[in-house]
Amino acid sequence: MNSGLAAQFSMPSCQTKYFGELSYEPSAVIEFPDGLPAFEDQRRFILIDRQDLKPLVFMQSLDTPGLCFLTVPAGAVAADFRLELSEEITVLNVPRKPALGTDVVCLVIVTLRPTGPTANLLAPIVIDLRTLRAVQAVMTDSAYSIQHPLSMPAMASKDAAPEPLQVREPVC
Amino acid sequence: MLMMKRRQGEAILIGDDIEIQLAHIGRSKVKLAIRAPRHLRVIAKEIQQVRNENQAAAELGCGTDLEDVISQIAAGGPITRIAAPQGDPRAWLSGPEHNTRPDPRSRPAPPLPPK
Numbered sequence: 001m002n003s004g005l006a007a008q009f010s011m012p013s014c015q016t017k018y019f020g021e022l023s024y025e026p027s028a029v030i031e032f033p034d035g036l037p038a039f040e041d042q043r044r045f046i047l048i049d050r051q052d053l054k055p056l057v058f059m060q061s062l063d064t065p066g067l068c069f070l071t072v073p074a075g076a077v078a079a080d081f082r083l084e085l086s087e088e089i090t091v092l093n094v095p096r097k098p099a100l101g102t103d104v105v106c107l108v109i110v111t112l113r114p115t116g117p118t119a120n121l122l123a124p125i126v127i128d129l130r131t132l133r134a135v136q137a138v139m140t141d142s143a144y145s146i147q148h149p150l151s152m153p154a155m156a157s158k159d160a161a162p163e164p165l166q167v168r169e170p171v172c
Numbered sequence: 173m174l175m176m177k178r179r180q181g182e183a184i185l186i187g188d189d190i191e192i193q194l195a196h197i198g199r200s201k202v203k204l205a206i207r208a209p210r211h212l213r214v215i216a217k218e219i220q221q222v223r224n225e226n227q228a229a230a231e232l233g234c235g236t237d238l239e240d241v242i243s244q245i246a247a248g249g250p251i252t253r254i255a256a257p258q259g260d261p262r263a264w265l266s267g268p269e270h271n272t273r274p275d276p277r278s279r280p281a282p283p284l285p286p287k
Contacts, residue, residue, distance in 0.1 A: 037215075038223035039230070069229055111229040120229070123222045136226075138218055146225050 015065035018058065019048060029062065030127055033091050036136045037123075042067060045134075047107075057107055059125065069125075071107040075100060077119045077148060083126065084139060091135045092128040104128055109136075110150065118147040 013023040030045045044062040049055075055076040061067035074081040083106055085096050094103040107125040111118050121144035127134040176184060183193035189209050196203035206214055 036226055037219050038226045067230055069226075109226065109229045111225060113228075120222070120225050122218070123225070136222065138216070138222055140216065140218055146221055 014046070014060070014062050016048070016058075016060045017066055017068035019060075022046075022048070022060075027132075030059075030132050030134045032134050032136075034135065036125075037138075039067070056110075059107065059109075070110040070112070071125060072110060072119065072150075074106040074108045074121065074124050077108055077150065078121060078144075081106070081121070081144075082142075083124065083137075084142065085126065085137050086140065089135055089137055091133050092126060093131060093133075094126075094128055098126070102129070108148075111147070117150040118145075119150050120146050121148045122146040 011023040011025060013021050016022050024046050028046050030047065032043050032045065034040065035042050039061075042061045042063050045059050046062060048058040048060055055072050057071045057073070059069040059071050074083070081100075083098060083100060083104070085092065085094070085098065087096065092098075092104070098104040100106050105127040107127070108119040108121055109123075109125065111120065122142065123136050123138045123146065125134060126137045178184065178194045180194055180197045183191055183205075185191055190212070191207040193205040193207075194202060195205040208214055
């Protein structure tokens with residue numbers, strides 16, 4: 001999309017898994033210096049969202065067009081979600097208990113299963129908002145589930161699209 | 173499973189190339205120092221779970237409720253935003269009117285078909 005705009009602003013573009021070719025602002029690139037577990041060589045992603053699919057956020061790899069994680073803000077899954085980063089995480093320049101929405105954006109990866117979608121609350125994606133460096137932070141001391149059940153059947157119905165996960169403040 | 177008792181500072185050897193030293197004993201955690209050949213992946217066990225989960229997540233959309241949504245996405249519709257999460261990030265993740273580069277050719281999203 002936006003090939004005219006892309007030329008006008010000379011923005012780079014990439015192939016995406018679901019959206020065809022997209023142009024993006026270079027400042028929108030999220031960098032994972034260590035990649036993600038099982039995807040250690042995937043370092044650069046962009047985040048894509050669309051109003052009718054909120055609160056879904058698509059995390060598209062810039063290195064591999066076919067790799068796009070479906071995510072939602074952690075706060076949309078668990079309103080009282082508490083993020084505590086291990087001291088072993090050195091990629092982010094944030095407090096160990098960063099403020100969601102101020103210091104960091106916190107997204108959880110959704111896995112689609114035959115039994116229904118689940119969210120990985122144990123290992124959220126944490127993005128430092130100042131540097132846009134990110135890490136998948138495993139919260140080993142937490143009681144959060146790696147397969148937290150999500151109920152999103154409303155996503156497939158047009159009337160219920162805005163409230164599938166009941167996003168609350170803060171949403172991050 | 174082999175069980176061994178070790179004091180702080182003591183180590184065990186696995187074969188000739190792997191050494192695991194009990195570097196520090198804290199109140200609720202112990203710190204291990206591990207020396208192993210570079211080709212061996214040394215990770216906490218829960219990281220292996222995360223690896224498996226990420227691989228499952230990457231193989232998205234096989235016969236689930238969201239499959240229709242994914243096909244809708246593939247069919248097109250305006251992208252509201254593909255900008256950096258700058259400014260007020262709360263707005264970035266909650267308000268579609270923020271941080272949006274207006275596209276004169278944008279059109280409303282097609283309604284999702286009833287299930």
